[in-house]
Amino acid sequence: MPENICELAKIRIRKSGAKIKAEKELANSGRLQFKDNLTDELDTGFRVYRLDESNMQDVYYRPQDYNQEQLEIFADNIKPDRTADDLLTQVMLDWGLPLTYKIDQLSVSGKQVFQVAQNSLMACFDNSIDEAFAKEVAVYKPMRIVFRDKGFKNDTAKENVRQLLKQLSSETEMRVI
Numbered sequence: 001m002p003e004n005i006c007e008l009a010k011i012r013i014r015k016s017g018a019k020i021k022a023e024k025e026l027a028n029s030g031r032l033q034f035k036d037n038l039t040d041e042l043d044t045g046f047r048v049y050r051l052d053e054s055n056m057q058d059v060y061y062r063p064q065d066y067n068q069e070q071l072e073i074f075a076d077n078i079k080p081d082r083t084a085d086d087l088l089t090q091v092m093l094d095w096g097l098p099l100t101y102k103i104d105q106l107s108v109s110g111k112q113v114f115q116v117a118q119n120s121l122m123a124c125f126d127n128s129i130d131e132a133f134a135k136e137v138a139v140y141k142p143m144r145i146v147f148r149d150k151g152f153k154n155d156t157a158k159e160n161v162r163q164l165l166k167q168l169s170s171e172t173e174m175r176v177i
Contacts, residue, residue, distance in 0.1 A: 010048060021165075055082045071164065084112060111128075124147055143172065148177060149177065
């Protein structure tokens with residue numbers, strides 16, 4: 001028995017999806033007729049979100065509590081247990097994009113890139129973001145693109161990517177988290 005309403009809903013959605021797929025197979029075999037053409041690929045997947053703490057580290061530090069050797073702990077502003085999916089969800093919410101938008105995963109220069117609602121948003125949270133990668137992603141001409149701050153070698157590399165995107169895809173708004 002499910003522990004709560006959310007678990008019950010997930011079970012019912014999965015069962016409904018399985019039933020629809022079975023009916024589609026019957027329709028495709030000619031034993032069941034539908035008005036609509038069911039030859040297209042059927043997506044019965046769904047996403048489940050839960051409310052969690054921020055993905056970002058606490059940024060309220062007192063300088064007197066740390067010394068020079070401890071500065072490395074401040075290099076990444078994102079909590080270590082967060083996934084790319086967590087970051088993408090945060091970015092979509094920050095930009096006011098519905099979580100119901102279609103999300104595709106692409107491989108560009110060997111890096112995982114999320115493409116939301118075709119070119120409404122692209123996001124890459126991998127490391128080693130450089131000008132070569134920016135040139136390849138600029139071909140898509142996304143409205144918005146977001147990277148992880150730690151993904152750049154240094155601030156110069158980040159600014160070079162920003163300027164290159166402005167040049168190759170002038171309508172693209174770039175953010176770094």
